[in-house]
Amino acid sequence: MEVVDKVRAGVLDHYGVAAAGVDSASVTFLGLEAIEILRIHDGDLVRFVTLGGSRHPMGDPGDLLADPVRGPRAELVLSLRAGIGETAGLVRALGVLVATPAVEGVVLQPDALLDLGEPMWAGANFTAVLLGDSDIPEVVLPEPADPVRYLTVTPVTATEAAWVRVRGASALRDAWGEAGIDVHDPARGAASL
Template sequence: MDVLDSVRAGVLGHFGVQRADAASVTFLGLEPIEILRIPDGDLVHYVTLGGSRHPMTDPTAAVADPVRGPRAELVLTLRGGVGAASGLTRTLAVLVAAPAVEGIVLQQDALLDLGEPLWGNASFTAALLGKSDIAEVALPEPAEPVQFLNVAPITATEAAWVRIRGADALRTAWAEAAIDVRDPGRGAAQL
């Protein structure tokens, strides 16, 4: 079983489904990235499949290790989801391809700022990564396991808050204001 088959099995097992709808996005020079769409009551989970194909490499490393290094996939959960024509699948593919394209390492509390709406005319232009409740997928040694990172869509104001105060401060503000970050129509936290 290859890496992506293992990751797909882990995702489907986590959500207790046999299959998921998928869209494929391809960028010049990169292997295809799939975005799995998994309805779950009033929530829709979008999970990338392809970011973990290769380990992420520290951009300051002299040589990239083809086996060792962190691997990650992204999970975006939205209440009610968004339309297929919204551009969301492309955005998630751009985010998960960032390590291959820009040499960044996806990790908890990372701020990914696109400077444009994450989908359609959304007010969210950036994403804050956090720990997902999907269990890591173990790979044969010496490869590191594949981790899943939640994507929280955030506004430009919230992104600035993260840069100044940190990710935990924004999460605290959300909790205090009872903001559901899974609501695609939510407003920005009052910071």
């Protein structure tokens, strides 16, 4: 079974949905294989899950030869409140984020701050994202390949991104908690920092 098929099965099993009941879209970038974005309705949340970022392990861009088997692998999960309205550009933004390791040599990991340089979707206040741990179980691959892990994507404003650069990811998460900010609300403003 191909890596992407195992990852798809793992995420569908986690959310208890059949493939037939899931919307999907794909995005391609020159020189890369297609990235698929699943849209899963889960109660009052819509989960956008990438498929394709884990085809190949992420590696150190300074290495002369990339290991085709060993190395961390990741997919991304963005959770937003249902009824978010217009999301033009969101699929492309998620594709850009999950393709970052192949394009820029970045290793996706918890607490990583990734700057998009533009709104995450049309009209959004968010121009960057903060990655975190997900509750979706890792997908184990045959040895010696590393498992595929899922990372949450939390959209952040430019002000919040600056806060992360100065104080760190945990300080921003603490500020969200103290202010009672729902990070799944696509219309939320920046935390008062």
